[in-house]
Amino acid sequence: MIGQPIPKWKEWVFSFEAIAFPTPTPEVYLANLAMRSPLTDDGKERAPTLAEWQRLLENGGFAGPRDTPPTSLDPSNIDVVFGRVAGVAQGSQWRSHLTDDPNSETLTIPPLGQAFAYALSTVHRITLGTGQIQSAPMLARYPDTAYFAHANYGIEYDLSLPLYNSSERAQTVRLEFSSPLKENEDMDALLFFNPRDRQVFFRGTIRVCYPDEKGVTQTRYLHLVQRRGQQGEPLLTLTLPPGDRRLVEVDFLYPPDATPPQVLTVRTVASPN
Numbered sequence: 001m002i003g004q005p006i007p008k009w010k011e012w013v014f015s016f017e018a019i020a021f022p023t024p025t026p027e028v029y030l031a032n033l034a035m036r037s038p039l040t041d042d043g044k045e046r047a048p049t050l051a052e053w054q055r056l057l058e059n060g061g062f063a064g065p066r067d068t069p070p071t072s073l074d075p076s077n078i079d080v081v082f083g084r085v086a087g088v089a090q091g092s093q094w095r096s097h098l099t100d101d102p103n104s105e106t107l108t109i110p111p112l113g114q115a116f117a118y119a120l121s122t123v124h125r126i127t128l129g130t131g132q133i134q135s136a137p138m139l140a141r142y143p144d145t146a147y148f149a150h151a152n153y154g155i156e157y158d159l160s161l162p163l164y165n166s167s168e169r170a171q172t173v174r175l176e177f178s179s180p181l182k183e184n185e186d187m188d189a190l191l192f193f194n195p196r197d198r199q200v201f202f203r204g205t206i207r208v209c210y211p212d213e214k215g216v217t218q219t220r221y222l223h224l225v226q227r228r229g230q231q232g233e234p235l236l237t238l239t240l241p242p243g244d245r246r247l248v249e250v251d252f253l254y255p256p257d258a259t260p261p262q263v264l265t266v267r268t269v270a271s272p273n
Contacts, residue, residue: 005047006034017256019154031057062142069144073124080125082150087141089149094134095158106164106245107266109173115267117178117190120157121260123150126182128190128261153256159264161248165240172239172272175248176265177206177224178232190263193229202226202262204255208235210248228259239271 022028035056037045048056070083098118099107110116119128123135124147135148136155149155165171179201180190208220222235238246250264 083146086145089136093156117263117265120262159250174234175236179226181229192231197228201259206252
């Protein structure tokens, strides 16, 4: 990654996004630097040397202009600025086994025509009525940046749903991934735009593993592009006979250019003819 040129098109300057999983070592050092290309004697651009990067790291200033600092965590604040995330966050994985209650081993699907949803990547002040803040705490941060790792960029979400049909007839259940609006903290509902908004809130790949009707494990990879307030199409549709149990596993890396929140919905629908 050292000395790579940053693409430019007309007046737009693009940037790099990268994720790495280094092997365990006692210490890891990481720096994100950018400089204007040094010039050769004949005026052509060249890649900076390692020594030049070292001098920039030791003597250079922060990139500017700086973004708006975050609002304090005082709950009386009405207008909240979350700030940019810059630092070291705690943890690398959000793992959850979703069941009816802590003592249950199954997740009972809802009655026909009903649904329930689990909030993903929630931030403080925007928990979709759950009160659960999923943003990782920051172990180290610059003083003018976010207090939490909002959106958990690069964090692996590993979710398992042991679906169970407790009814006396076959039921068709759908698993949906959506990007609802934020403005519904005190409502027992999710709000979506119709027609769609233009701003992209989620762009990434999701893996879904499940046993089919013959008990054979199937794996799907779905690349989603969702806009703000968009209700998603089903990731998976299953028909469960009476008393049937199916373990569905959903996992993904939260994309670095996504914006929370998202939800995972379990919905029971009419069986197709």
